[in-house]
Amino acid sequence: MRFEDYHAVYRRKTSLSKKLYSRSKQVFAGGINHNIRYFSPYPFYVRRAAKNALFDVDGNRFTDYWMGHWALILGHSHPAIVSALCKQAKSGVLFGTANAVSVNLAEAIQSLMPRAExxxxxxxxxxxxxxxxxxxxxxxxxxxxxxxxGGWHGFNTTLLQTVNYPFEYEESLGMVQEEEHFLESLPFNDLDRSLKILESRKDDLAGIIIEPVLGAGGCIPATSEYLVGLQEFAKKNSSMYILDEIVTGFRLSIHGAMSIYKLEPDLFTLGKIIGGGMPIGLVCGRKEIMSLADPILREQKFKRCSIGGGTFSANPATMSAGLATLQYLKANREKLYTKINGLGEQARKKISAIFNDSKFNVKVTGTGSLFMPHFLEAKASDDNKAVDNALSVATSNQELLNKYHMALMAKYNIFFLPGKMGCFSEAHNAGDLKRLIYATESIVASDLGRE
Ligand SMILES: Cc1ncc(COP(=O)(O)O)c(C=O)c1O
Incomplete structure (x- = not known):
């Protein structure tokens, strides 16, 4: 089957989604509520989700490897979370006040990540x-x-630079050039060049922020040398070392990537998994720094660092779902991390092996339960080209990757958000991996192979 034909198959099985997309375009810019959720010809619309699967409005079932932007480590609608949410809903989802469950969740996080002082x-x-x-x-x-x-830290203005290729262009209209001057971009995994750049800005360097694994930028783990090297520079220069563990926290290990890499961030951020599928973010770190935000100690606003919250921060519904997740992770940690990391390792190994035996030059990157294939150019010329930064990801063949993902979706009902990394959750099993491998083999043999 040719790839144009996959679009035809996809269109045939998603006619109600097509109608919904037409309506969506009338009410949302581009028809979507997160730029990356669009894919060609149009996204399918989900009606419900359970365990490892999404069910769309047309009655299709897709095995899900996107898993709510990698947030759903226990899968969709895990009974422990459903039960916590139902119970909480009966006694209120938003108090707009201090509440006990937020303290319980914070203590659970602190006991597993003591650097969250x-x-x-x-x-x-x-x-x-x-x-x-x-x-x-x-x-x-x-x-x-x-x-x-290539680092992605969300849509906040300061950090909305050098995210997408071409990196030298502005990420968005509406940015103020004077402000951009206060952000410096470093070449990922290239310590020597990064240190030179840092040296040139050291007198005004407030902090270095980094994801231990470049997530949205292409599923590339940082080298230990790189993470430690940046940390050493920050400490020596009295700048803050900020680890963005929004993807990696509670995914790579129950103690975060910082325990794997033996890092000591001054500040770190969490999100996704700690909300159990509900909206969340968390900034935490050294007491002395976080105390700058203490409104009691620092009553006068000009002596305080004002940070949110907001209307929905620490709402009891999110807190309950997050607490149920962490309790489950804690109680099942040996088995759970062995399982999802094992599935991730097998997926990387087996998908690599399939492509190694084909005409394609594909490198599969990732770590733990995260994985992503990258299609490089012609096999002979750059067989040994490493995929170790966002530039190598961005200049790989994105079209082929999208086609592979569309083929999985259209013919095998396996969902990866096209062009993005996939992950395993507690709800996946060896049978899912087997089907993914079988589908990849078939696509490479009969479909991609003819492109
Ligand atoms: C590493 C990292 N930091 C920050 C964010 C932003 O989080 P949110 O989408 O909840 O605003 C993301 C989102 O994918 C992320 O991957």
Whole structure:
């Protein structure tokens, strides 16, 4: 089957979604509520989800590897979370006041990640990284924040630079050039060049923010040398070292990527998993820094670093879902992480092997339960080309990757958000992996192979 034909198959099985997309375009810019959720010819519309699957309005069942932007480590509608949410809904979903369950969740996080000496909940990861930047500037009295090229920390203004290729162009209209001057971008995984850039801005360097695994930027783990090297520079320079663990926290291990890489961030951010599928963000870290946000100690606003919350921060519904998730993770950690990390490792190995035996030059990146294939150019010329930064991801063959993902979706009912990394959850099993491998083999043999 040719790829044009996959679109035809997809269209045939998603006619109600097509109608919904037409309506969506009348009410949402581009028909969507998150830029990455659009894919060609139009996204399918989900009616319900359970365990490892999405069920769309046309009655299709898709095995889900997108898993709510990688947030759903226990799968869709896990009974422990459903029960916690139902119970909470009966006694209120938004108090707009202090509540006990937020303290319980914070204590659960602190017991597993003791570097969270003090914390503050928000409703999104974008807010959490925005507050981390403000805290770093408040703590140091400096202005410049360094991030890596391809690093994604949400839609907050300061960090909305060098996210998408071509990296030298502005990410958005509406940005103020003077403000952009206070952000410095570093070449991911290239310590020597990064240190030179940091050295040139060191007097005004408030902090360095980095994801331990470049997530949205292409599922590329940072090297330990790189993460430690940046940390050493930050500490020596009295700048804040900020780890963005919004994807990796409670996914790579129950103690976060920081325990795997043995890092000691001054501040770090969490989100996704800690909300159990409900909206959340968290900024946390050293007491001395987080105390700058203490409105009791620092009554006068000009002596305080003002950070949110917001209307929905620490709402009891999110807190209950998050607490149920962490309790489940804690009680089942050995089995659960062994399972999802094992499935991830097998997926990387087996998908690599299939492509190694084909005419395609594909590198599969990832770590733990995260994985993503990258189609490189012709096999002979760059067989050994590494995929180790966002530039190598962005200049790989995105069209082929999208076609592979569309083929999985149209013919095999396997869903990856086209072009994005996939993940395993507790709700996946060896049978899912087997079907993914079988589908990939078939697509490579009979379909991609003819492209
Ligand atoms: C590493 C990282 N930081 C921050 C964010 C932003 O989180 P949110 O989408 O909840 O605003 C994301 C979202 O994908 C992320 O992957």
């Amino acid at each position: 003090l914390m503050r909940f928000s409703s999104t990861g974008s807010e959490a990284t925005m507050y981390a930047v403000r805290l770093a500037r408040a703590a140091t009295g400096r202005r410049v924040i360094a991030k890596v090229i």
